[in-house]
Each structure stands twice: as structure tokens, then as C-alpha cells.
Amino acid sequence: MSSAADSHEAIRSDKLRAIAALGVDPWGHRVDGLMPIGDVLKLPTDVAEDQRPQVKVAGRIVLRRDSGKVHWIDLWDWTTPLREGDRGKIQVMLGQKQVGEVGWKLAQYLDLGDQVAVEGTFGKTRMGEPTIFAEKVTFLGKSLLPHPDKYSGMQDTEFRLRHRYLDLIYNPETLDRAKKRIQIIRTIRRYLDEQGFLEVETPVLHAIAGGAAARPFATHHNALDIPLFQRIALELPLKRLLVGGMERVYEIGRVFRNEGISPRHNPEFTMMELYQAYGDYRSMMDLTEGLIVDCVKALGGSMVLPYGEHTVDFTPPFQRAKYADLFREYVGVSMEDSDACARVAAQTGYPTAGKHPDVIVQHLFEENVEDKLIGPVFVYDYPATLCPLTKRQWGNEKIAERFELYIRGMELANAYTELNDPVTQEMTFRSQLAGLSADESMAKMDEDFIRALRHGMPPAGGLGIGIDRLIMLLTNTQTIRDVILFPLLRPEKA
């Protein structure tokens, strides 16, 4: 006997043919009048046998017990998380006398992973288990490959990511997170819509990948014979819309950065950016707080959510702290004292020669402050040179009107009073370009954007939120790959 002839797949294929030989389509067809299994499980079971309600459900066979003239299968559909206590699925009894001749033959060919619909009465067994006593079985689809272990499920990270469809079935957290993600994004849309923002769609393919300092993915348009880049930010097109009089706009969309992969970085991720005419970074703080509080509420109620070994308290108002104050507190010197900063940086081995003082300040901030920011805390008033798209404070050119929202050391939101002065904007673009190495400086100067600003952009506040990281935080997920259904993996070898 060769192993191939004996394989799970071969055996299941044989069963599939046997099912077809019964005159039953092994790939199923439309079924009407189905009830969600979650709803059936809520029906009362303590009724007399002749009073049992008639039900009809469809789902996947996740467990099977065969005891002679009666088979028991556990059916699962997406309305009930698998493995949650013993109510994660519904038990179905297939009795030889009850399901008819074809139904009984069919029962002999059922495997874990197959999909069936059953009709029957709903009650409980002698042992008190809620059960559908099947009168009719309809075959809906064969699983030609065996499913994961019914008890241990799937543990291997790579296996889970490469078989997300199985992960969704056997690890309830996966489906739960996917649902929560949808709910959070829906909440953001509702919140912004209520505030009068318009959701817009801007191009993914850019001739110039601007709006952030990141390496883009490059592609090529054949008919025009031009290089194109996938967007790395939403900012520049949205601000053009501000110039065009669209006073409150936002976009929730995928951006792409050709950089490393880590528990917090996926090459494509989802960003929300919004721009509000006549606002500033302080109006963005209020809006951000309201938005996140709404998302937390949408998930169920508690304002204190677990994250890893810690908790995060989202009860408003969030703390607000000046960058310079935090800097002095944790670094021990004033960020305006360039010599002192350089000295502290040099002590830790950081090369300071030729670096702009603000770059050194930023380094020290990242090293000494960021991971202390348990938050939620709005850090505001940044050193200006770090923020090329941000308006400077009126009367203090060294300070940029910007904040970042930190929670558990993660940057969750980033907002500015937008720079609407085309002359300053062009200057900061150019000075930034001058500091970039050759491969980083690819076509970042967006002349058309400057031209748009010359036509007059209203003063405005702008906000960006990394949606994936927000969802990580709100769903207690430690890796971005688990809030994205299909994170990038190296392709399997053939």
C-alpha cells in the first residue's frame, strides 16, 4: 500500500465519489431558511419532546462521535466562537431511524471539516446537552484535506498565518479580532461623519511619493511609460482638497512602505488621515480624544482595557504634556541647551558630529522618554526641524505645532497645525531633501503641491492615526500580523 493511495486526501476523495454515487451533489447548493447557530442555542431546551421547535442550521463539522446506529456531530458557524466553554458549537444527533436511508448512508461518509445543513427538532439529550435531533441532512461541501487537531487546534504561528482560513475557524480570537477591527473602523467613520467630515478617495498610485519620510514601492505604468509609486501617506492629496474648499475631509486607506517587517510594521497598513479647515492641533487633540473614547466604548463598555501584562485607562481627559517638559524631566537637561544635549548623547555613544541639534534632541527623546509614556498622553510642541509639514508657532519659529498621542510607548496618532505658507513649505522641503541620501531622496519634491498652496490653503488642523496599531491596542494584540488578516509573508517555495 503506497502512502499516496492511503492519504487523507485520497480517502476523502473516495468518500466524495461515494456521496455523488448516492445522487447527492458533494459540493452542495443554496440553502434557504437557515437559522444562526448562536440563535438556536438561545432557544429553551426544557420543553417536552413533542413541543420541540423545528430548526434548520448549516455549518462545519468540528467534532464527530460515532456510536453505532447513532452519530453525533458538532456543527460550528461564525455566530458562535468555537471552544468557548462547551457552548461553542451545536450538537446534532444523526440517528439511523431518524435521518432516512440516504441520510444515514451520507452520515457514514462525513468527515471533520465537511459542511452540512441539518433540519430537525431542538431539545436536549439525557445528559442535558442542547442538541438538534436531525430529521434531514443536506451535504454542502467536502473538505478534501484534514483539518487541525480537534483539541490542540493550531499553534504554529507560520501555519496559522499561511492558513488564515483555518485560523479563523479554530482560534476564536482571530475571528473576534477581525470583527472588532471592522467595528472600530465603522465607529471612526460614524464619528467623523457626524462631525461633518467627508470621506474621500485619493490615488494610491503617485508620481511622487510624498507626505512622509519612507521608502515607497516602485512600479511602472506601461501605456504612459512612466514610473509610479504606491503612496506612503494620504496627506498631500487631502490638503489639495482643502485648497479646493472641501473643509473637512478624511480618508481611511492602505499605504505602503518598502521597509522592514516587525511586530509593529507590515509593508501595507491602514492609515486614517483627516484635515479640518480653520482648526489647529489643539482642535485635533479634542477630536482624537473623542474618537478613541468612542472606539473604546464601541467595544463593550469598560474604559480600562488590558494590554499585555498591563492595562490602559482610556477615561478622558487624556494627559497633555509638552515635549520640552518631558525632555527636561527624563533627559535631565533643557532641549534648548544644544551643548548639554550633545554631551548627554555622546555619553551613550551616540555620534553627534555634524548632526542638527534637533536631531540629537529627537534621538534623546526616543531613547529616554518614549517608553516611559504609558499614557494615553498627548505630547505636544515639537522641535520645528523635525516637522517639515507643520506650522511653526506664531512668534516662536523653533516650535512646531504638533502632537503625538502615546499609549504604552506606541505612537498612536500624529497631528499638526498644518503648514499653509507655500514659501516656508518649499524651504523646508528643500532643506529636508538636502539632508537625504541618494536612494532616499527619490522625487520627494512635489512642485504641484507647492503650487496648490500658493493658491491659498486655509489654516487647518490635520490628524493621522495608524489604524492597525490602534486596533492592536484596543484588542490586546501584540503583533500587527494578527490585526491584519493577510499580513505579508515570504511566498512558499513550490
Place this chain on the structure above:
RNA sequence: GAAUGCGUAGCUCAGCCGGUAGAGCAACGGACUUUUAAUCCGUAGGUCCUGGGUUCGAUUCCCAGCGCAUUCACCA
């Protein structure tokens, strides 16, 4: 990109200080009309990630490669 760890049956995992491998579940055959990770009897299932090296002999030791994970680097 670097360091470390991991890769064994469909799944979850043992094991081998070098003598070509085991368990539970799944599968196959049989018994059982109220089971609950059903139980009982029996059977089969493996390129021990890939390629080299050392050795009489490598799944085990060594080297290289591939994949994944963690940490770091990169990353507004």
C-alpha cells in the same frame, strides 16, 4: 541587515550524549441508538526543512541555504 531559538506523521508534541523514530488526536477495519476531547479491539501512516561535510553509520554532530519566531537595527 545582525544575534538567538525553532523546523520530526494531517494537527499538537516527545525523542535520539551518533546505530534510519514515538505518543495523543485525526485516518482505516470492527463493536455499540444519548455520546461530550465518547469508549473498547485491531491496522496503517515519516524525504525527521533542503544540500553538503565528518563517520563503518547522521534525524541526532559540523557547515551552508530556506522558512518562521523573538530581540536589535531600519522605520515621522
